[in-house]
Each structure stands twice: as structure tokens, then as C-alpha cells.
Amino acid sequence: MAATVLVCGAVFDGLGDGLSGPAEILVEHDRVAEIAPTVARPAGAKVVDLADRTVAPGFIDTHVHLCLDGLRLKEQVLQCSATKALTGLHLAQQYMRYGFTTLRDMGTFDPDWPTINLRDAIARGLVHGPRLFVAAHMISATGGHGDMQGAFPCHCHSGLSKVADSPGKLRELVRMEHAFGGDWIKTMNTGGYMSFGDDPARVTWFEDEMRCLAEAAHQLGLPVAVHTGAAEGCKQALRAGVRSLEHCYLIDDEGVRMAEQNGAFLVPTMQMTREDKDMLLANQLPPQATWKFKRDVDAIEIAQRRMVNSRAKIAYGTDCGMFPFNRGILEFQAMVAAGLTPVRALKAATSVAAELLQCADIGVLAPGRQADIVAMRGDPLADIAATAQVDFVMRAGCIYRNGSYDPLH
Numbered sequence: 001m002a003a004t005v006l007v008c009g010a011v012f013d014g015l016g017d018g019l020s021g022p023a024e025i026l027v028e029h030d031r032v033a034e035i036a037p038t039v040a041r042p043a044g045a046k047v048v049d050l051a052d053r054t055v056a057p058g059f060i061d062t063h064v065h066l067c068l069d070g071l072r073l074k075e076q077v078l079q080c081s082a083t084k085a086l087t088g089l090h091l092a093q094q095y096m097r098y099g100f101t102t103l104r105d106m107g108t109f110d111p112d113w114p115t116i117n118l119r120d121a122i123a124r125g126l127v128h129g130p131r132l133f134v135a136a137h138m139i140s141a142t143g144g145h146g147d148m149q150g151a152f153p154c155h156c157h158s159g160l161s162k163v164a165d166s167p168g169k170l171r172e173l174v175r176m177e178h179a180f181g182g183d184w185i186k187t188m189n190t191g192g193y194m195s196f197g198d199d200p201a202r203v204t205w206f207e208d209e210m211r212c213l214a215e216a217a218h219q220l221g222l223p224v225a226v227h228t229g230a231a232e233g234c235k236q237a238l239r240a241g242v243r244s245l246e247h248c249y250l251i252d253d254e255g256v257r258m259a260e261q262n263g264a265f266l267v268p269t270m271q272m273t274r275e276d277k278d279m280l281l282a283n284q285l286p287p288q289a290t291w292k293f294k295r296d297v298d299a300i301e302i303a304q305r306r307m308v309n310s311r312a313k314i315a316y317g318t319d320c321g322m323f324p325f326n327r328g329i330l331e332f333q334a335m336v337a338a339g340l341t342p343v344r345a346l347k348a349a350t351s352v353a354a355e356l357l358q359c360a361d362i363g364v365l366a367p368g369r370q371a372d373i374v375a376m377r378g379d380p381l382a383d384i385a386a387t388a389q390v391d392f393v394m395r396a397g398c399i400y401r402n403g404s405y406d407p408l409h
Contacts (some may be wrong), residue, residue, distance in 0.1 A: 008021050009052050011365065013364060014057040057363050059102075061353075063246055068322065096130045103130050118132065119132035139177075142165050167209070223244070225246055229250050243264060245265070267316075271333075316352075332385075342380060351363045377389040
């Protein structure tokens with residue numbers, strides 16, 4: 001791979017509170033080799049003019065579902081695993097066009113392992129796409145947010161749901177996720193909005209069950225992410241020592257303080273709330289979601305402001321798959337609308353997200369790091385909407401988008 005020199009108008013490095021530049025970035029192979037006002041130009045180096053752009057680390061979305069389609073869940077979950085994986089590949093490639101060079105997939109309903117297969121195919125270079133961190137399935141209590149049996153009683157033994165109601169079964173499911181190569185354990189300790197027969201305001205794991213799952217994961221070296229809604233669910237997950245709380249719909253002041261003290265990461269998926277709110281106003285929410293979301297929407301927005309006004313670590317995550325991927329880039333704007341500063345929102349999708357994933361190689365522009373680089377028109381610190389204007393994407397030193405050059409479109 002020939003060297004590449006990026007001539008940048010301004011640079012956000014993922015760590016600082018402002019922009020630097022003009023600057024140049026030398027990329028050799030898959031790494032950033034040098035960042036300086038002027039860098040060396042090795043023989044044969046390709047020079048890319050981004051002098052009218054702001055350059056930043058590749059964006060990281062820490063909560064997506066490549067193999068779920070929330071708008072037609074009942075039809076989609078019964079597709080074969082290969083169809084899900086191929087659809088997920090298409091979505092991942094298209095999402096990378098928006099600047100997302102790394103994704104954490106938070107589970108699918110499938111008896112097999114399509115997201116593991118997709119992650120490995122990308123890592124081996126068999127197909128192009130963002131790097132993936134994967135929680136293959138969603139471990140749930142019977143009747144909880146991850147249990148599809150009530151929606152498909154005739155398929156209740158087909159393996160769509162990974163449910164447990166005893167310590168032994170919980171450990172077995174965690175061990176299976178580990179055995180098949182999962183990077184994360186994903187569970188849900190409260191109900192959700194789009195699922196059937198459960199309630200996000202109610203906790204679905206008992207304390208010993210939540211603790212058992214977390215202990216099994218920690219013993220195997222796997223971090224735990226928890227879909228949670230009720231304030232008590234947030235605190236239960238934090239007491240168990242999980243690494244990230246997803247959604248945190250109804251988190252209270254005590255829960256936020258616990259997250260600050262524990263160093264846990266909060267992934268508030270704010271654009272998902274805006275999508276659901278629009279659907280509610282248009283009378284388009286499914287019946288099982290309408291009564292729950294209508295009851296809670298004001299409390300959810302208060303909880304989001306509670307999180308952004310705290311010192312807790314907030315990471316960028318969207319829940320794309322439950323709404324269209326082409327709207328995931330709007331999470332930046334949703335975060336800022338809720339009160340997060342633009343620089344904190346940018347860090348949420350770069351250095352903070354990389355810290356959540358325990359991957360020191362990404363999320364920051366610095367010599368020796370992976371050359372995951374995006375560029376956009378405008379200054380995102382002055383107007384966060386600039387993040388929706390990405391038109392240059394480099395992943396591990398390879399250019400996947402540059403103006404009209406757009407092979408993944």
C-alpha cells in the first residue's frame with residue numbers, strides 16, 4: 001500500500017477541546033506515521049487535498065443492530081442467517097460512508113452467529129466494511145425484552161431467543177457466547193418499548209441473576225453491556241459491575257452518581273428517542289410501544305439531560321437497526337440538542353467510544369494509531385451539523401470515500 005499524505009484545513013484529534021491546523025497527516029500502510037504542519041512525501045505517495053475540510057478520527061457507533069430491522073421485526077427475524085449477514089454487510093458498508101469506521105453490534109435474534117461471521121469476514125479482508133465488535137445475542141429473562149417467544153409461539157424452540165431463568169442456564173449462555181467468539185455479553189435487565197409483553201419501567205432480572213451473569217462474563221474476560229430503562233435497573237446493573245448501560249431511559253440522580261463513581265459508560269441513544277417521538281406524533285408507533293413510550297417520553301428526555309449534565313462517560317450509540325442507518329449520523333445533533341457540548345459529542349464518538357471498547361488503537365489521531373480518518377465541510381465545534389457533511393472516509397489506510405469517489409455507494 002503506497003503512502004498517503006492528507007493536506008488538512010483543520011484537525012480534531014479526538015482528545016483536545018479545539019481544532020488545530022492547518023496540518024498534514026502522513027499515512028503509511030494502515031497507520032498514521034506523522035502529523036505536522038508539513039510532513040515527508042515518500043516516493044509514490046498519494047496527496048489528498050482536504051484543505052477546506054475539518055479532519056477527525058473515524059467515528060465509532062457503540063450500539064447498532066446490523067442484523068435487525070425494527071420496522072419489520074416479525075418478518076425479518078425469521079429470515080435465514082445468511083440473508084441477515086448479507087443485509088448486515090450492506091448496511092455496514094453504507095454506514096461507513098457516513099464516517100463510521102468502527103461499530104459495536106449489540107445482538108440479533110438468530111439461532112446462529114451471523115454477526116460473528118460478518119465480523120470475521122471483514123477482519124480477514126474477504127469483504128470491505130467497518131471493524132466490528134460483537135455481542136452475538138441478547139441474553140434475557142423469559143418474558144423479558146430479549147424474548148421473542150410471545151411474538152412467535154409456534155417458533156418458541158427455534159433458538160431465536162436466548163433466555164435463562166436460573167444461574168446454571170445463565171452461565172451456559174454466557175459460555176456459549178464466549179465459545180463462539182463474542183466480544184461482549186449483551187443482556188437486558190428491564191423491558192423495552194418495541195418488544196411484546198414487557199415494560200421498560202420494570203426490572204426483569206433478580207439481583208442474584210444480574211450478578212451471576214456479570215460474574216460469569218468477567219471470569220471469561222468479557223465486558224457486559226446492559227439494555228436498561230427503569231432507574232432501579234440502571235442501579236442494579238451498576239452494582240453488578242457492568243461496563244456500559246444502554247439507553248438508560250429512566251436513570252435517576254443516584255444512578256448517574258453511581259456511573260460517575262464506577263467509571264461506567266452511558267450510551268443514551270438519543271436519536272432513537274427522537275425517531276420514536278416523531279412516530280408517536282404521526283400515529284405510526286406499533287401498539288405495543290405506544291402506551292409505554294407515551295407514558296415515559298417526558299421522563300426519558302429529563303433523564304437524558306440528567307446524563308449530559310453529569311461527569312459520567314457518555315459514548316456515542318444510536319440503536320440503528322431499530323431505525324434506519326442513514327439517520328444514525330443525527331445522533332450528534334440529538335446529543336447537542338439535549339445539552340452536550342459539541343466537543344464532548346465528538347469525543348463520545350471517538351476517544352470515549354474507543355475507551356469503552358478497550359481499543360487504544362482507534363478514536364485518536366496520533367502517530368502509531370490506526371489510520372481511521374474522516375473529513376467534513378465546516379467546523380463541527382461551531383455547528384455540530386457539520387458531522388452530517390462527511391465526504392472523505394479512510395479506514396485502516398484505505399480510502400473508501402473521497403468526494404465523488406464512493407465505491408461503497
